[in-house]
Amino acid sequence: MNDTAAIVREIAPTGRLRVALNHGNVVLVRRNPTSGEAEGITVDLARALAARLGIDLTFVEFERAGDVADSADANIWDICFLAVDPLRAKQIAFTEPYIVIEGCYLVPQASAAVTAGDVDRLGLRIGVVQGSAYALHLSRAAQGAQIIPFAHFDEAANALAEGKLDGLAGVRQAMDRQAARTPGHRLLEPPFMSIRQAMGVVAGRPRGAEFAHAFINEMRVNGFVADAAKRHRIEGVTLP
Incomplete structure (x- = not known):
């Protein structure tokens, strides 16, 4: 877990963290009506993860969750934010949920x-x-x-x-x-x-999955997720 360089090579082999965003879930991400830029709790978590790894990030934007999951083996994203599902888990290593x-x-x-x-x-x-x-x-x-x-x-x-x-x-x-x-x-x-929402890492990247798992747990415990939910006015959800 301390070998950040090795983790970066595995979780973000291009040197940039490619983050899949699912705009189909308006609770977790939306486009700013003025700038058109993505914002929301998933954007905040992605930026925090990239900062922790010390690398830049790129958002790969999708309109449907199914399209994110279907492209897991296309090598166009490194992490995603999706609901945990056993079918998806065949291609995506999920963390514990950060919001329900x-x-x-x-x-x-x-x-x-x-x-x-x-x-x-x-x-x-x-x-x-x-x-x-x-x-x-x-x-x-x-x-x-x-x-x-x-x-x-x-x-x-x-x-x-x-x-x-x-x-x-x-x-x-x-x-x-x-x-x-x-x-x-x-x-x-x-x-x-x-619906248990989690961060996911492309399957076959065990160090990256372990790092993501620990990162999400830390963000839950230290109040980052709760603060982001409040900041983005997310209501009607449960924070595990």
């Missing part, structure tokens, strides 16, 4: 569903963004519900508006925002899953 987000359903007010459990009981058609953590989870866990993937969230939202879906699934903050945009919708409680 809730996955919730959004349905029309007139829906017969009262709780999240009713989604399966009623066999509802639920739209998800393909490759997202909640889509991967629901594809395994659904027992009656029809999980219908879409390339982008707006496509799923349009399908719901057209009556082609019975509901949407997503992170609570995105579902709250959609409910505010489209009156006549409500969230179902309780959440259908806890």
Whole structure:
């Protein structure tokens, strides 16, 4: 762990830390409306890691989590910030989670569903963004519900508006925002899953993965994550 040069060679073989950002998760990263630059808790963590390693960093920006995960073996990024999932873990070595987000359903007010459990009981058609953590989870866990993937969230939202879906699934903050945009919708409680967000290192870099694991644990314990969450006004999450 003290051989920083060796760790840098493994975790960032190009000499720059290439950081994959998932703009599909507005809780953790967003574009500044004035400058267009990425900002958020994942950006802060990435900058802190690069500073710890003593190297520059480059952001590799994606619009969907699935695209980040699918490019793990393409040698275009070194670390990422994604939800932990067993399928992704085949290609990505994850740290412990630094923040936990809730996955919730959004349905029309007139829906017969009262709780999240009713989604399966009623066999509802639920739209998800393909490759997202909640889509991967629901594809395994659904027992009656029809999980219908879409390339982008707006496509799923349009399908719901057209009556082609019975509901949407997503992170609570995105579902709250959609409910505010489209009156006549409500969230179902309780959440259908806890989404554990972690830093990930490309698989096959054990020293780098160990360093990232220790780094995230330190950032959790020393208050860095809590301070960043407060600074970026992140609400409705759990800090492990």
